Amino acid sequence: xxxxxxxxxxxxxxxxxxxxxxxxxxxxxxxxxxxxxxxxxxxxxxxxxxxxxxxxxxxxxxxxxxxxxxxxxxxxx
Amino acid sequence: xxxxxxxxxxxxxxxxxxxxxxxxxxxxxxxxxxxxxxxxxxxxxxxxxxxxxxxxxxxxxxxxxxxxxxxxxxxxx
Amino acid sequence: xxxxxxxxxxxxxxxxxxxxxxxxxxxxxxxxxxxxxxxxxxxxxxxxxxxxxxxxxxxxxxxxxxxxxxxxxxxxxxxxxxxxxxxxxxxxxxxxxxxxxxxxxxxxxxxxxxxxxxxxxxxxxxxxxxxxxxxxxxxxxxxxxx
Amino acid sequence: xxxxxxxxxxxxxxxxxxxxxxxxxxxxxxxxxxxxxxxxxxxxxxxxxxxxxxxxxxxxxxxxxxxxxxxxxxxxxxxxxxxxxxxxxxxxxxxxxxxxxxxxxxxxxxxxxxxxxxxxxxxxxxxxxxxxxxxxxxxxxxxxxx
Numbered sequence: 001x002x003x004x005x006x007x008x009x010x011x012x013x014x015x016x017x018x019x020x021x022x023x024x025x026x027x028x029x030x031x032x033x034x035x036x037x038x039x040x041x042x043x044x045x046x047x048x049x050x051x052x053x054x055x056x057x058x059x060x061x062x063x064x065x066x067x068x069x070x071x072x073x074x075x076x077x
Numbered sequence: 078x079x080x081x082x083x084x085x086x087x088x089x090x091x092x093x094x095x096x097x098x099x100x101x102x103x104x105x106x107x108x109x110x111x112x113x114x115x116x117x118x119x120x121x122x123x124x125x126x127x128x129x130x131x132x133x134x135x136x137x138x139x140x141x142x143x144x145x146x147x148x149x150x151x152x153x154x
Numbered sequence: 155x156x157x158x159x160x161x162x163x164x165x166x167x168x169x170x171x172x173x174x175x176x177x178x179x180x181x182x183x184x185x186x187x188x189x190x191x192x193x194x195x196x197x198x199x200x201x202x203x204x205x206x207x208x209x210x211x212x213x214x215x216x217x218x219x220x221x222x223x224x225x226x227x228x229x230x231x232x233x234x235x236x237x238x239x240x241x242x243x244x245x246x247x248x249x250x251x252x253x254x255x256x257x258x259x260x261x262x263x264x265x266x267x268x269x270x271x272x273x274x275x276x277x278x279x280x281x282x283x284x285x286x287x288x289x290x291x292x293x294x295x296x297x298x299x300x
Numbered sequence: 301x302x303x304x305x306x307x308x309x310x311x312x313x314x315x316x317x318x319x320x321x322x323x324x325x326x327x328x329x330x331x332x333x334x335x336x337x338x339x340x341x342x343x344x345x346x347x348x349x350x351x352x353x354x355x356x357x358x359x360x361x362x363x364x365x366x367x368x369x370x371x372x373x374x375x376x377x378x379x380x381x382x383x384x385x386x387x388x389x390x391x392x393x394x395x396x397x398x399x400x401x402x403x404x405x406x407x408x409x410x411x412x413x414x415x416x417x418x419x420x421x422x423x424x425x426x427x428x429x430x431x432x433x434x435x436x437x438x439x440x441x442x443x444x445x446x
Contacts (some may be wrong), residue, residue, distance in 0.1 A: 008206055008278035009289035050276070053211035069208055071276050072289065085352055085424035086435035132359035146354055147436065148422050170316055179389050182338035185331065192328035192401060243325050255338060257414060265407050
């Protein structure tokens with residue numbers, strides 16, 4: 001089980017702050033595609049992913065028990 | 078009468094915070110020479126003068142009723 | 155009851171508490187940055203704000219900024235507190251305090267801290283105006299995804 | 301009972317009082333500089349300090365610095381309080397607060413203020429060490445006499 005977290009505008013669009021993915025292992029990009037498949041209307045283009053509280057790349061591996069957070073785009077400081 | 082003020086180390090050396098000079102008008106340099114004549118051992122070389130709370134030059138005129146302050150040298154911030 | 159040097163709180167920040175955390179007999183200078191809620195931005199009136207953080211990660215990133223500062227400016231001590239939840243106009247959203255033997259380092263390290271917060275700390279704010287709302291991040295999100 | 305924006309005091313400075321003076325609904329950033337009495341300077345231990353000011357001139361010069369800041373960084377508000385008399389280690393000697401809609405100006409104006417204080421405000425400090433004393437100025441005394 002991989003735990004997926006959503007924040008800010010993304011959390012509001014999805015109307016939930018988290019989601020579980022039944023998978024032993026997946027790349028960040030695979031998790032993203034999974035979220036996109038469940039919420040097809042949500043724009044994840046600009047989203048940054050953090051795996052276990054560290055910024056990550058699309059190729060990074062997420063394992064069961066990990067927490068992946070989707071950090072939505074922002075429009076400046 | 079011109080009022081002369083001393084501060085910090087200069088005030089301690091002179092052992093007084095002020096001095097009156099019986100003069101209707103004098104340049105800053107003349108006031109300085111007057112102080113030097115009364116306190117020959119005090120080093121006024123590095124001293125800055127302020128006339129009525131404004132920094133002044135040696136040629137500036139001090140009139141009776143004015144206050145001239147001798148601001149001692151300092152050794153950094 | 156010494157508070158954490160780097161924290162996310164949901165109640166009003168006492169500026170002096172953050173300053174106390176960096177005090178030291180070796181400090182000759184303390185710089186403080188206070189980010190407050192401003193009423194007007196580009197002529198548009200804000201009614202209030204709501205801050206949200208990915209709290210555990212935000213605290214970790216704040217502490218990382220503290221480590222960066224310690225290694226870039228040896229002898230400095232930094233403390234950062236960021237508030238989340240609903241904030242009214244003039245409320246304090248973030249306080250950064252840096253102490254240092256000398257002032258130059260205290261200014262530099264403080265400004266570095268707020269820049270890094272906006273780059274790498276997962277905190278967002280939602281602006282509430284009379285005619286709508288919008289989520290705006292503190293992050294510049296220089297890290298690109300994919 | 302609004303205190304003066306620029307003042308010399310002979311009792312402890314409440315940092316928060318100085319901050320309050322620059323608060324504004326237009327402020328998004330407040331920077332604060334706190335000059336404290338440091339124990340060690342170049343390895344030498346300070347026991348305590350004594351500050352002396354040419355008070356009326358010092359207040360006037362502090363206000364001039366405030367005017368300079370207002371014209372260089374429009375929209376900023378500055379307040380400066382400097383303490384005189386005997387100060388112990390860690391005591392606050394000077395507090396500079398600057399508010400601004402945006403942070404960059406608040407940092408710049410604050411650092412400008414402390415530099416100008418050291419250049420043109422007639423305040424001196426006397427260091428008391430175990431083996432002696434010495435008057436040291438806040439002024440750089442760039443103005444030359446004669």
